[in-house]
Amino acid sequence: MTPAFRALRLPRFIMKIYVWYLRYVRRDPIYAGLVDNFYEKSVPEYYALIAKREDYRARWFRIWRDTEVEGGLGDKGVDFVLTVPNALPAVPHRGMRHGWKACGYTFLFNLVSNRGNGCTALFMTLDALARLQCRGDADWPCQEY
Amino acid sequence: MPIGHVRSTDVVSGSFRPRNAIERENYRMYDASAMEGLPVGVQVIGKRLDEERVLEGMKLIEKLMKGAGLAYTGIPI
Numbered sequence: 001m002t003p004a005f006r007a008l009r010l011p012r013f014i015m016k017i018y019v020w021y022l023r024y025v026r027r028d029p030i031y032a033g034l035v036d037n038f039y040e041k042s043v044p045e046y047y048a049l050i051a052k053r054e055d056y057r058a059r060w061f062r063i064w065r066d067t068e069v070e071g072g073l074g075d076k077g078v079d080f081v082l083t084v085p086n087a088l089p090a091v092p093h094r095g096m097r098h099g100w101k102a103c104g105y106t107f108l109f110n111l112v113s114n115r116g117n118g119c120t121a122l123f124m125t126l127d128a129l130a131r132l133q134c135r136g137d138a139d140w141p142c143q144e145y
Numbered sequence: 146m147p148i149g150h151v152r153s154t155d156v157v158s159g160s161f162r163p164r165n166a167i168e169r170e171n172y173r174m175y176d177a178s179a180m181e182g183l184p185v186g187v188q189v190i191g192k193r194l195d196e197e198r199v200l201e202g203m204k205l206i207e208k209l210m211k212g213a214g215l216a217y218t219g220i221p222i
Contacts, residue, residue, distance in 0.1 A: 013199050022166070031166040064192065080202040081190040089151050089172050089183035098170035 004038075012039060034101070048070060053111060061113040146203050147184040147217045148210065153177050182220060 007015070015035065023032035041049065069077045087102045088095075157178045187206070191199035204206035210216055 028165045071219035083188045101167045102171045
Protein backbone atom coordinates (compact mmCIF):
# COMPACT_ATOMS: atom_id res chain seq x y z
CA MET A 1 0.00 0.00 0.00
CA THR A 2 2.95 2.35 0.50
CA PRO A 3 3.44 3.07 -3.22
CA ALA A 4 -0.31 3.61 -3.51
CA PHE A 5 -0.29 6.27 -0.79
CA ARG A 6 2.81 7.82 -2.30
CA ALA A 7 0.99 8.06 -5.63
CA LEU A 8 -1.99 9.68 -3.89
CA ARG A 9 0.24 12.46 -2.60
CA LEU A 10 1.56 13.32 -6.06
CA PRO A 11 0.23 16.45 -7.74
CA ARG A 12 -2.70 15.70 -10.01
CA PHE A 13 -1.02 16.86 -13.23
CA ILE A 14 1.85 14.39 -12.75
CA MET A 15 -0.69 11.59 -12.45
CA LYS A 16 -2.43 12.93 -15.56
CA ILE A 17 0.84 12.80 -17.48
CA TYR A 18 1.37 9.24 -16.28
CA VAL A 19 -2.17 8.33 -17.36
CA TRP A 20 -1.56 9.86 -20.75
CA TYR A 21 1.69 7.87 -21.04
CA LEU A 22 -0.06 4.63 -20.05
CA ARG A 23 -2.99 5.22 -22.38
CA TYR A 24 -1.29 6.42 -25.53
CA VAL A 25 2.31 5.21 -25.29
CA ARG A 26 1.92 1.92 -23.46
CA ARG A 27 -1.58 1.40 -24.97
CA ASP A 28 -2.95 0.07 -21.71
CA PRO A 29 -6.39 1.68 -21.26
CA ILE A 30 -7.35 -0.60 -18.38
CA TYR A 31 -4.49 0.32 -16.12
CA ALA A 32 -4.71 3.92 -17.30
CA GLY A 33 -8.35 4.05 -16.20
CA LEU A 34 -7.43 2.73 -12.78
CA VAL A 35 -4.65 5.27 -12.31
CA ASP A 36 -6.81 8.07 -13.70
CA ASN A 37 -9.44 7.59 -11.01
CA PHE A 38 -6.90 7.27 -8.23
CA TYR A 39 -7.09 10.61 -6.48
CA GLU A 40 -8.78 12.15 -3.51
CA LYS A 41 -12.40 12.94 -4.36
CA SER A 42 -14.17 16.16 -3.53
CA VAL A 43 -17.48 15.89 -1.67
CA PRO A 44 -19.67 16.39 -4.78
CA GLU A 45 -17.65 13.76 -6.65
CA TYR A 46 -17.91 11.47 -3.67
CA TYR A 47 -21.70 11.72 -3.53
CA ALA A 48 -21.96 11.18 -7.27
CA LEU A 49 -19.93 8.00 -6.84
CA ILE A 50 -22.19 6.85 -4.01
CA ALA A 51 -25.19 7.29 -6.28
CA LYS A 52 -23.44 5.22 -8.95
CA ARG A 53 -22.56 2.55 -6.42
CA GLU A 54 -26.15 2.29 -5.19
CA ASP A 55 -27.33 2.03 -8.77
CA TYR A 56 -24.79 -0.71 -9.43
CA ARG A 57 -25.88 -2.58 -6.30
CA ALA A 58 -29.52 -2.31 -7.34
CA ARG A 59 -28.71 -3.75 -10.77
CA TRP A 60 -26.71 -6.53 -9.15
CA PHE A 61 -29.62 -7.27 -6.80
CA ARG A 62 -32.15 -7.40 -9.63
CA ILE A 63 -30.00 -9.76 -11.66
CA TRP A 64 -29.50 -11.98 -8.60
CA ARG A 65 -33.24 -12.08 -7.86
CA ASP A 66 -34.34 -12.51 -11.47
CA THR A 67 -32.05 -15.41 -12.28
CA GLU A 68 -34.04 -18.57 -12.59
CA VAL A 69 -32.56 -21.70 -11.02
CA GLU A 70 -34.45 -24.96 -11.47
CA GLY A 71 -37.67 -23.05 -11.93
CA GLY A 72 -37.24 -20.88 -8.83
CA LEU A 73 -36.82 -17.13 -8.65
CA GLY A 74 -35.97 -14.75 -5.82
CA ASP A 75 -35.56 -16.58 -2.51
CA LYS A 76 -35.82 -19.92 -4.28
CA GLY A 77 -33.34 -18.89 -6.94
CA VAL A 78 -29.62 -18.28 -6.55
CA ASP A 79 -28.28 -19.39 -3.18
CA PHE A 80 -24.69 -18.39 -3.62
CA VAL A 81 -22.11 -17.72 -6.28
CA LEU A 82 -19.00 -19.84 -6.49
CA THR A 83 -16.11 -17.83 -7.81
CA VAL A 84 -12.36 -17.50 -7.78
CA PRO A 85 -10.98 -15.27 -5.07
CA ASN A 86 -7.59 -13.87 -6.00
CA ALA A 87 -5.33 -14.40 -8.97
CA LEU A 88 -2.42 -15.84 -7.00
CA PRO A 89 -1.84 -18.11 -4.03
CA ALA A 90 0.19 -16.59 -1.19
CA VAL A 91 2.53 -14.08 -2.83
CA PRO A 92 6.25 -13.75 -2.13
CA HIS A 93 7.56 -11.24 0.37
CA ARG A 94 6.78 -7.69 -0.81
CA GLY A 95 4.57 -9.20 -3.49
CA MET A 96 1.60 -7.05 -2.52
CA ARG A 97 3.47 -4.05 -3.89
CA HIS A 98 1.80 -5.00 -7.15
CA GLY A 99 -0.55 -7.70 -5.94
CA TRP A 100 -3.07 -5.35 -4.32
CA LYS A 101 -4.14 -4.06 -7.72
CA ALA A 102 -5.53 -7.47 -8.57
CA CYS A 103 -7.98 -7.64 -5.66
CA GLY A 104 -10.84 -6.87 -8.03
CA TYR A 105 -13.23 -9.47 -6.66
CA THR A 106 -12.63 -8.34 -3.10
CA PHE A 107 -13.50 -4.81 -4.14
CA LEU A 108 -16.47 -5.95 -6.18
CA PHE A 109 -18.13 -8.10 -3.55
CA ASN A 110 -17.52 -5.53 -0.85
CA LEU A 111 -19.20 -3.06 -3.12
CA VAL A 112 -22.26 -5.03 -4.09
CA SER A 113 -23.28 -7.47 -1.46
CA ASN A 114 -21.53 -7.90 1.80
CA ARG A 115 -20.62 -4.38 2.65
CA GLY A 116 -20.32 -4.01 6.41
CA ASN A 117 -21.28 -7.50 7.46
CA GLY A 118 -17.96 -9.20 7.83
CA CYS A 119 -16.98 -12.49 6.39
CA THR A 120 -19.28 -14.07 3.85
CA ALA A 121 -16.40 -14.37 1.43
CA LEU A 122 -13.58 -16.78 2.14
CA PHE A 123 -10.35 -16.88 0.32
CA MET A 124 -7.64 -18.71 -1.49
CA THR A 125 -6.85 -19.14 -5.17
CA LEU A 126 -7.13 -20.86 -8.49
CA ASP A 127 -5.42 -23.73 -10.20
CA ALA A 128 -4.69 -24.53 -13.81
CA LEU A 129 -3.23 -21.22 -14.89
CA ALA A 130 -2.23 -22.74 -18.18
CA ARG A 131 -5.85 -22.80 -19.27
CA LEU A 132 -6.68 -19.37 -17.93
CA GLN A 133 -7.55 -16.96 -20.68
CA CYS A 134 -9.85 -14.50 -18.94
CA ARG A 135 -8.24 -11.17 -18.32
CA GLY A 136 -6.85 -10.26 -14.93
CA ASP A 137 -9.89 -9.79 -12.75
CA ALA A 138 -8.38 -6.63 -11.42
CA ASP A 139 -9.85 -4.43 -14.03
CA TRP A 140 -13.55 -4.55 -14.50
CA PRO A 141 -15.05 -3.62 -11.14
CA CYS A 142 -12.65 -0.70 -10.98
CA GLN A 143 -13.73 0.34 -14.44
CA GLU A 144 -17.33 0.20 -13.37
CA TYR A 145 -16.69 2.46 -10.48
CA MET B 146 -12.37 -21.99 1.23
CA PRO B 147 -9.26 -24.01 0.39
CA ILE B 148 -9.81 -26.53 -2.34
CA GLY B 149 -6.38 -27.80 -3.42
CA HIS B 150 -2.75 -26.96 -3.85
CA VAL B 151 -0.56 -25.46 -6.53
CA ARG B 152 1.14 -28.21 -8.52
CA SER B 153 4.49 -27.76 -10.16
CA THR B 154 2.81 -28.58 -13.47
CA ASP B 155 0.54 -25.52 -13.27
CA VAL B 156 2.77 -23.39 -15.42
CA VAL B 157 1.72 -20.45 -17.55
CA SER B 158 1.73 -21.39 -21.22
CA GLY B 159 4.53 -19.89 -23.30
CA SER B 160 2.11 -18.19 -25.67
CA PHE B 161 0.52 -16.15 -22.88
CA ARG B 162 0.85 -12.38 -23.25
CA PRO B 163 -0.48 -10.12 -20.49
CA ARG B 164 -2.87 -7.45 -21.72
CA ASN B 165 -2.30 -4.82 -19.07
CA ALA B 166 0.13 -3.77 -16.37
CA ILE B 167 -1.86 -5.34 -13.54
CA GLU B 168 -1.89 -8.70 -15.24
CA ARG B 169 1.80 -8.46 -16.11
CA GLU B 170 2.94 -7.71 -12.56
CA ASN B 171 0.83 -10.48 -11.10
CA TYR B 172 1.96 -13.09 -13.59
CA ARG B 173 5.55 -12.03 -12.97
CA MET B 174 5.13 -13.07 -9.34
CA TYR B 175 3.65 -16.44 -10.22
CA ASP B 176 6.13 -19.29 -10.17
CA ALA B 177 4.67 -22.78 -10.16
CA SER B 178 7.79 -24.46 -8.82
CA ALA B 179 8.39 -21.93 -6.02
CA MET B 180 4.71 -21.87 -5.11
CA GLU B 181 4.21 -25.62 -5.29
CA GLY B 182 2.02 -26.89 -2.46
CA LEU B 183 0.51 -23.54 -1.51
CA PRO B 184 -3.23 -23.70 -0.86
CA VAL B 185 -5.54 -22.76 -3.68
CA GLY B 186 -9.18 -22.00 -3.09
CA VAL B 187 -12.56 -20.88 -4.23
CA GLN B 188 -14.79 -18.13 -2.92
CA VAL B 189 -18.44 -18.45 -1.98
CA ILE B 190 -20.46 -15.27 -2.33
CA GLY B 191 -23.85 -14.90 -0.72
CA LYS B 192 -26.29 -12.09 -0.25
CA ARG B 193 -26.09 -9.68 2.64
CA LEU B 194 -26.81 -11.27 6.03
CA ASP B 195 -26.99 -14.66 4.38
CA GLU B 196 -24.08 -16.27 6.20
CA GLU B 197 -25.86 -19.52 7.05
CA ARG B 198 -26.59 -20.20 3.42
CA VAL B 199 -22.96 -19.52 2.52
CA LEU B 200 -21.77 -21.91 5.25
CA GLU B 201 -24.18 -24.57 3.98
CA GLY B 202 -22.82 -24.00 0.49
CA MET B 203 -19.29 -24.50 1.76
CA LYS B 204 -20.34 -27.72 3.49
CA LEU B 205 -21.92 -28.90 0.24
CA ILE B 206 -18.76 -28.18 -1.75
CA GLU B 207 -16.63 -29.91 0.88
CA LYS B 208 -18.89 -32.97 0.76
CA LEU B 209 -18.81 -33.08 -3.03
CA MET B 210 -15.03 -32.80 -3.08
CA LYS B 211 -14.75 -35.59 -0.52
CA GLY B 212 -17.12 -37.71 -2.55
CA ALA B 213 -14.90 -37.23 -5.58
CA GLY B 214 -11.85 -38.24 -3.54
CA LEU B 215 -10.41 -34.72 -3.73
CA ALA B 216 -10.79 -33.66 -0.11
CA TYR B 217 -8.54 -30.81 0.93
CA THR B 218 -5.63 -31.77 3.12
CA GLY B 219 -3.73 -29.14 5.08
CA ILE B 220 -0.06 -28.36 4.51
CA PRO B 221 2.08 -30.63 6.70
CA ILE B 222 4.10 -28.55 9.14
